[in-house]
Amino acid sequence: MPNESIITVANLKKHYGDIKAVDDLSFDVARGQIFSCLGPNGAGKTTTVEMMEGLRTPTSGSIEIFGVDVTQDYASIRHRVGVLPQDFIPFERLKAPEAIEYFGGLYSREMSTRDIDRLLETVGLEHRKGIIAKKLSGGEKKKLGIALALVGQPELLFLDEPTTGLDAQARRNLWGLLEDLRNEGTTILLTTHYLDEAEKLSDDVLIMDEGKEVARGSPEDLIGRHCGGRSILLHEYGEDSTEKLEAMGLAAERVRNDVKITVGEGVSVRDVLRRLDSGGIRYKDVTTAEPTLEDAFISLVGGTIVSGELRK
Amino acid sequence: MSRVLADLKAFAKQFMRNPFGAAFSIGFPLLLLVTFGAMFSPSDSPEVHLLIQDLDESSLSFEFIEDMNQSAMNQAGSFTNHMTESTYVMNEAVIREYELSGALVIPAGFEEKALNSTPVDVILYLDYSSTTDGIIIDAVDAAIESFEASLTVSNQVVGVEIVEIDNGEFVFIDFFLPGIIALTIMLNCLMILPSLMADYWSHGYFKILKTTPLRKWEWILSKLIWYVIIMGLSIFLMLVVGVGVLGAEASLTPIAVAHVLAGIILFSSIGILIGAWAKNTDTAAGVSQAIGQPMMFLSGIFWQLDELPGIIQTISKVFPLTYLGEGLRATMIDGNDSVSLENLAVVVFLAVVFFIAASRLISWKEK
Numbered sequence: 001m002p003n004e005s006i007i008t009v010a011n012l013k014k015h016y017g018d019i020k021a022v023d024d025l026s027f028d029v030a031r032g033q034i035f036s037c038l039g040p041n042g043a044g045k046t047t048t049v050e051m052m053e054g055l056r057t058p059t060s061g062s063i064e065i066f067g068v069d070v071t072q073d074y075a076s077i078r079h080r081v082g083v084l085p086q087d088f089i090p091f092e093r094l095k096a097p098e099a100i101e102y103f104g105g106l107y108s109r110e111m112s113t114r115d116i117d118r119l120l121e122t123v124g125l126e127h128r129k130g131i132i133a134k135k136l137s138g139g140e141k142k143k144l145g146i147a148l149a150l151v152g153q154p155e156l157l158f159l160d161e162p163t164t165g166l167d168a169q170a171r172r173n174l175w176g177l178l179e180d181l182r183n184e185g186t187t188i189l190l191t192t193h194y195l196d197e198a199e200k201l202s203d204d205v206l207i208m209d210e211g212k213e214v215a216r217g218s219p220e221d222l223i224g225r226h227c228g229g230r231s232i233l234l235h236e237y238g239e240d241s242t243e244k245l246e247a248m249g250l251a252a253e254r255v256r257n258d259v260k261i262t263v264g265e266g267v268s269v270r271d272v273l274r275r276l277d278s279g280g281i282r283y284k285d286v287t288t289a290e291p292t293l294e295d296a297f298i299s300l301v302g303g304t305i306v307s308g309e310l311r312k
Numbered sequence: 313m314s315r316v317l318a319d320l321k322a323f324a325k326q327f328m329r330n331p332f333g334a335a336f337s338i339g340f341p342l343l344l345l346v347t348f349g350a351m352f353s354p355s356d357s358p359e360v361h362l363l364i365q366d367l368d369e370s371s372l373s374f375e376f377i378e379d380m381n382q383s384a385m386n387q388a389g390s391f392t393n394h395m396t397e398s399t400y401v402m403n404e405a406v407i408r409e410y411e412l413s414g415a416l417v418i419p420a421g422f423e424e425k426a427l428n429s430t431p432v433d434v435i436l437y438l439d440y441s442s443t444t445d446g447i448i449i450d451a452v453d454a455a456i457e458s459f460e461a462s463l464t465v466s467n468q469v470v471g472v473e474i475v476e477i478d479n480g481e482f483v484f485i486d487f488f489l490p491g492i493i494a495l496t497i498m499l500n501c502l503m504i505l506p507s508l509m510a511d512y513w514s515h516g517y518f519k520i521l522k523t524t525p526l527r528k529w530e531w532i533l534s535k536l537i538w539y540v541i542i543m544g545l546s547i548f549l550m551l552v553v554g555v556g557v558l559g560a561e562a563s564l565t566p567i568a569v570a571h572v573l574a575g576i577i578l579f580s581s582i583g584i585l586i587g588a589w590a591k592n593t594d595t596a597a598g599v600s601q602a603i604g605q606p607m608m609f610l611s612g613i614f615w616q617l618d619e620l621p622g623i624i625q626t627i628s629k630v631f632p633l634t635y636l637g638e639g640l641r642a643t644m645i646d647g648n649d650s651v652s653l654e655n656l657a658v659v660v661f662l663a664v665v666f667f668i669a670a671s672r673l674i675s676w677k678e679k
């Protein structure tokens with residue numbers, strides 16, 4: 001069954017005193033998709049995910065996974081789910097292969113040395129087999145955490161910020177791995193503050209802020225709905241204000257020395273450039289840009305983006 | 313069960329790689345045993361008080377006593393002989409009452425039989441577990457040898473019949489060995505386990521485990537099995553050193569094994585309760601020390617309870633370690649199984665109560 005829901009969350013709330021960490025959240029996750037939970041620090045992503053993992057008790061609302069109410073009986077689905085917590089620390093005195101063997105035992109999966117090696121290779125830890133986890137680097141620890149989440153060959157994978165702390169190469173490798181898993185039928189729910197990651201990987205994105213849903217849809221959908229289409233960047237625009245451009249009916253905005261003009265629906269870039277020329281607007285150079293999830297996010301949440309990462 | 317084994321294997325590796333864990337389970341108890349054992353080891357020349365009872369009162373029996381005095385003088389240690397009247401009935405109670413090392417009885421008809429070359433036995437009341445048994449046997453053997461040499465009749469006439477008794481002598485290592493075994497169990501299960509669990513909280517290990525199919529009771533069971541293994545090894549080494557090197561007279565009886573198992577379940581359960589409740593290293597260490605340290609010093613492990621003030625004797629009754637220590641001592645040293653079983657009943661009862669409490673009450677969930 002395509003689009004069958006594997007997770008159904010309804011009116012979920014988690015309050016810590018006056019803090020509404022999660023405030024009336026409802027969504028569902030379809031089988032075989034990569035679902036991203038996107039939002040700035042403190043948006044309530046971890047709280048939401050950990051309630052789904054049976055680690056925190058909701059103040060109210062319901063969570064069904066595989067048709068099971070996890071607030072009542074998480075235990076019955078544990079063998080079908082893999083989890084990487086945001087604050088994962090590996091068992092410090094175990095070596096990576098030992099930790100994998102351990103989890104193999106917990107998930108009743110007989111792991112041969114070859115299985116273990118293959119999993120270590122999958123996450124890029126094959127050269128770190130001999131040292132105890134305490135001595136792994138931060139990124140290597142995260143890789144081990146991902147490996148442990150995969151040991152049980154889960155149908156559903158929860159990854160809370162899986163790429164934070166990974167170098168660019170490792171991030172890309174993980175993206176590839178997650179796409180492979182998705183193609184093999186695994187449902188993946190991840191949280192991230194990297195917009196490019198959410199845009200590239202996800203089939204479905206939930207943008208949240210202050211415990212609430214801000215927007216929901218596929219990346220294309222969100223971009224289409226919340227950004228005004230493509231934009232033109234005028235480099236070294238001659239004047240101080242964008243008044244002149246606005247008077248011409250263009251949606252313009254200063255970005256340091258440059259000016260960004262959003263090209264509306266049904267308008268071509270060439271039209272806009274022609275209008276600029278006839279209006280005597282001077283600039284040194286021009287580039288065009290496709291809108292990204294970043295633009296959608298800024299228009300929705302109003303934060304800033306520093307090197308691809310969300311800030312509010 | 314495969315989950316329990318997987319957890320056991322992983323925990324064992326982590327435990328043995330933690331120098332702290334190995335030191336407290338194996339090294340520390342051995343060190344205590346050797347230090348205290350050597351400090352209170354019996355001297356090379358102990359005092360021997362041997363009572364000689366002459367029921368024959370003949371010239372040959374006098375002669376034998378002379379020989380006995382002579383050979384006693386040649387022995388190491390200070391030897392004192394007491395003569396008693398012949399009406400006295402010799403038994404263990406007499407020996408204990410007068411704090412004697414042992415007694416030698418020359419039977420009536422001794423002279424007559426010796427002169428007729430009819431074999432005759434002197435009766436030696438001896439405590440094999442005491443520090444003086446060897447000296448007494450040597451002295452008696454030497455006396456018989458010189459007595460027979462002076463007889464004109466053939467030798468091999470006088471023999472020794474040994475009646476085994478418990479002379480009530482206090483031998484520190486015998487007292488200490490069962491106590492240190494009990495203490496080691498308490499120390500590791502009640503005082504160290506909560507700190508290991510605090511580590512699990514602070515590193516988020518319980519959180520990770522909670523998302524896996526491992527159940528809470530499986531985790532608890534694996535800890536109990538581990539402590540049986542590591543305490544078993546530790547106790548084995550203590551027995552090797554205690555009996556083999558320090559000369560303790562202890563035997564590992566089935567009742568002692570039952571005590572060890574019940575003790576591990578009892579103290580691990582208390583440890584798990586503390587660890588589950590405390591959730592951080594400082595609280596865990598604070599609480600387990602507040603409970604463990606008074607128990608360590610007031611449960612008759614280092615000092616005999618009946619030599620301590622009455623108030624401490626009363627306090628000691630609330631500490632489960634008292635019952636474990638007494639029970640082990642009764643069966644391992646004194647061979648007094650009924651006393652041991654009484655103590656075992658207390659330990660088993662508490663073990664059941666705390667085990668149920670631990671498996672019911674602990675939660676892996678954070679608030």
Ligand SMILES: Nc1ncnc2c1ncn2[C@@H]1O[C@H](COP(=O)(O)OP(=O)(O)OP(=O)(O)O)[C@@H](O)[C@H]1O
Pocket residue numbers: 016019020021022039040041042043044045046047048086193679
């Ligand atoms: N145990 C707790 N007690 C009190 N407040 C909490 C607790 N856990 C989370 N919060 C609060 O709930 C809000 C949401 O936190 P959460 O960790 O879910 O955010 P997040 O979206 O995962 O953020 P980040 O991107 O930084 O990981 C925050 O304001 C946080 O301070």
Ligand SMILES: [Mg+2]
Pocket residue numbers: 045046047086160
């Ligand atoms: Mg988070």
